[in-house]
Each structure stands twice: as C-alpha cells, then as structure tokens.
Amino acid sequence: MNESKPFRGGGRDGRSNGVPGSVWLRESRAYRDAPLTRDRIVEAAVALLDAEGAGRLTMRRLAEHLGAGPTTLYWHVRTKDDVVDLALDAIFAEVEMPTAEAGQGQxxxxxxxxxxxxxxxxxxxxxxxxxxxxxxxxxxxxxxxxxxxxxxxxxxxxxxxxxxxxxxxxxxxxxxxxxxxxxxxxxxxxxxxxxxxxxxxxxxxxxxxxxxxxxxxxxxxxxxxxxxxxxxxxxxxxxxxxxxxxxxx
Structure with missing residues (x-):
C-alpha cells in the first residue's frame, strides 16, 4: 500500500516541483545583480494575465514581454505555477485593509x-x-x-x-x-x-x-x-x- 507523502515546498535542491503554492514553501533564492527582479516579473505577469487571461500565459511569452531571456527569468521563478501564485498574491495587495475607525469598531x-x-x-x-x-x-x-x-x-x-x-x-x-x-x-x-x-x-x-x-x-x-x-x-x-x-x- 502506498503511503501518502507530505506536501513539500520544492523539488530537488530547492527547485520548484510545479505544485501550486510551492513558491511560498521554499526559501527564496538570492538574486543576482540584474535589472530583472521578481517584482518586475510579477508586474509583467499581472499585465499579461489582465490582457490575455491565464490560458495564454507561458514562461516564454512572459520572458519576451520583459525583453529578457528565459534563463534570466528562471533565475527568479521556476515554473508558471510560481508566476501565477505570485501574481495572485500581488492583486490581493490592492484590497484595502479596513481600519477600526472606518468600521466604527463594528x-x-x-x-x-x-x-x-x-x-x-x-x-x-x-x-x-x-x-x-x-x-x-x-x-x-x-x-x-x-x-x-x-x-x-x-x-x-x-x-x-x-x-x-x-x-x-x-x-x-x-x-x-x-x-x-x-x-x-x-x-x-x-x-x-x-x-x-x-x-x-x-x-x-x-x-x-x-x-x-x-x-x-x-x-x-x-x-x-x-x-x-x-x-x-x-x-x-x-x-x-x-x-x-x-x-x-
């Protein structure tokens, strides 16, 4: 009988295993000095998703949109799942956190x-x-x-x-x-x-x-x-x- 294995955040050597959500469960990789950053990648991904939807988002299209090579892109994110998870979290930043004053304590x-x-x-x-x-x-x-x-x-x-x-x-x-x-x-x-x-x-x-x-x-x-x-x-x-x-x- 196969035993179920716990959900891990990454594959071998900390690389993504392509499982949604795993980007949050592994240590962030140190960035190289380069103009491309994870923030720029996420911003571009949200723009592409808004324009074309999730079905058309690919790592190649994202790299082209950023004017970068795929190798540079993969230094910051390993899979499309990583990109989608980061983009989803980014749009939640737009949801204003209510204050006690605004809600009058209710x-x-x-x-x-x-x-x-x-x-x-x-x-x-x-x-x-x-x-x-x-x-x-x-x-x-x-x-x-x-x-x-x-x-x-x-x-x-x-x-x-x-x-x-x-x-x-x-x-x-x-x-x-x-x-x-x-x-x-x-x-x-x-x-x-x-x-x-x-x-x-x-x-x-x-x-x-x-x-x-x-x-x-x-x-x-x-x-x-x-x-x-x-x-x-x-x-x-x-x-x-x-x-x-x-x-x-």
Missing part, C-alpha cells in the same frame, strides 16, 4: 469593507477568481484572511462556526466574482438578453426564473446578497453550544 462593517474590496480586486483582474482554489499562502492573502478570521472572532465565532463563517463569506465573494467575470469575458453583444429570452420561451418549465428576469445591477445584487449573509451570521453569532439542524443530505 465587526460587520469591517468585514463588509474587506469582502467588497476583495470582489472589486478580482473584477479588475478577471482571471483571478477561477484560480483562487489553489493554495493561497502569500503574505497579502494571509494578512487579509487573518483580518477576516480576527473580525469574526471578535464577533463571537469560535471553532467550527468560525471556520464555516469565514468559508461562507470567502466562497460567496469568489463565486460572485467568478460568475460576473465569466459573463464579461464572453463579450458577445446581447449574450445576457439571449439567455433571458431562452428562459422566457420556456416559462412553462421554469416559471419562477421567467418571472424574475430583468435588468440586473451586479453591484446592488452582490451587496444585497452580502446583507442576507451577514444577517444570518449576526443571528447565530455567540451561540456557543447550540447546534443548528444538519442539512438533510
């Missing part, structure tokens, strides 16, 4: 500001939401994840409830951004109208869907969904020892 106001900023960053970089399922271990991500967990802890969530509340908020914002970004990337004029018309023509099969079609304000819809989620969290916070009924599946 946990829900601080979380709302964080989650809203998180969504805005992902929509500015529409490739990002689809990649967030990979290990997210960079400092920008972890600081904001720590902030979210700390705010929920101050609200009275502990243990499994704390983890579940954080997951609910994270999954809501990532799922919403992924859906919005996907529609925007379709880019075909009238795509939403065509989808709505498809449902209207089948109103007998989908009466509730057909009755609730109409112009959609994505920002307002997201904000209202967050309202509902936060209301549910407020109703259950601090209820240590109470166990809600499990879903029937």
């Amino acid at each position: 946990w829900w106001a601080e979380i709302r500001a964080l989650i809203t900023g998180w969504r805005e960053a992902m929509l500015r970089h529409p490739w990002s939401a689809a990649l967030i399922g990979r290990p997210m271990l960079g400092p920008n991500v972890l600081r904001r994840t720590e902030f979210l967990h700390a705010a929920l802890t101050r609200a009275g969530f502990t243990g499994t409830d704390l983890v579940a509340a954080a997951h609910a908020l994270a999954n809501y914002v990532v799922g919403s951004a992924l859906t919005e970004a996907s529609w925007r990337q379709i880019g075909a004029p009238g795509a939403r109208d065509a989808a709505d018309e498809h449902i209207r023509e089948r109103a007998g099969d989908y009466p509730t869907l057909a009755a609730n079609l109409g112009p959609e304000d994505e920002d307002a819809t997201f904000a209202r969904g967050l309202d509902l989620l936060m209301t549910g969290l407020e109703a259950t916070r601090g209820s240590a020892g109470s166990t809600p009924p499990r879903a029937g599946y």
